[in-house]
Amino acid sequence: xxxTYMAKQGEVAxxxxxxxxxxxxxxxxxSQIAYVLRGKHKPEFSPHVDxxxxxxxxxxxxxxxxxxxxxxxxYYFQRSHRPGGLRRFTARQLHQRRPEMxxxxxxxxxxxxxxxxxxxxxxLKVYAGPDHPHSAQQPQTFPFPLG
Numbered sequence: 001x002x003x004t005y006m007a008k009q010g011e012v013a014x015x016x017x018x019x020x021x022x023x024x025x026x027x028x029x030x031s032q033i034a035y036v037l038r039g040k041h042k043p044e045f046s047p048h049v050d051x052x053x054x055x056x057x058x059x060x061x062x063x064x065x066x067x068x069x070x071x072x073x074x075y076y077f078q079r080s081h082r083p084g085g086l087r088r089f090t091a092r093q094l095h096q097r098r099p100e101m102x103x104x105x106x107x108x109x110x111x112x113x114x115x116x117x118x119x120x121x122x123x124l125k126v127y128a129g130p131d132h133p134h135s136a137q138q139p140q141t142f143p144f145p146l147g
Contacts (some may be wrong), residue, residue, distance in 0.1 A: 018132075021062060025066060030106035038051075065091055075090075
């Protein structure tokens, strides 16, 4: 009788991948990054175990948005739970202040919103420019072509 394999936390081998966001569309890029962070590209994927890999995103300041999203898409950040504590930014304003937040927010929305999702999200490293401090991990190219 065949048994279904379920991954265990200690058995997961993690890799590091580098993604260049230069000229890539935000939503398509974020969905592929979330796919790798969850570990769905691996045959040993288990939904209750973090089987994903680390992802480093460089050149986040050169990501693309299509249509009128630069001015119409609004990001909300809760600074406090008091009146007037809600901060609103358009995608253009957020890109000028902290361009890596565009990618982080898009990927966060595609991961599970629980303890496991927070663990997966911690493996995402986003940098506005082409340099990153993770060269010691010997990053590899992405496991499939980016669209």
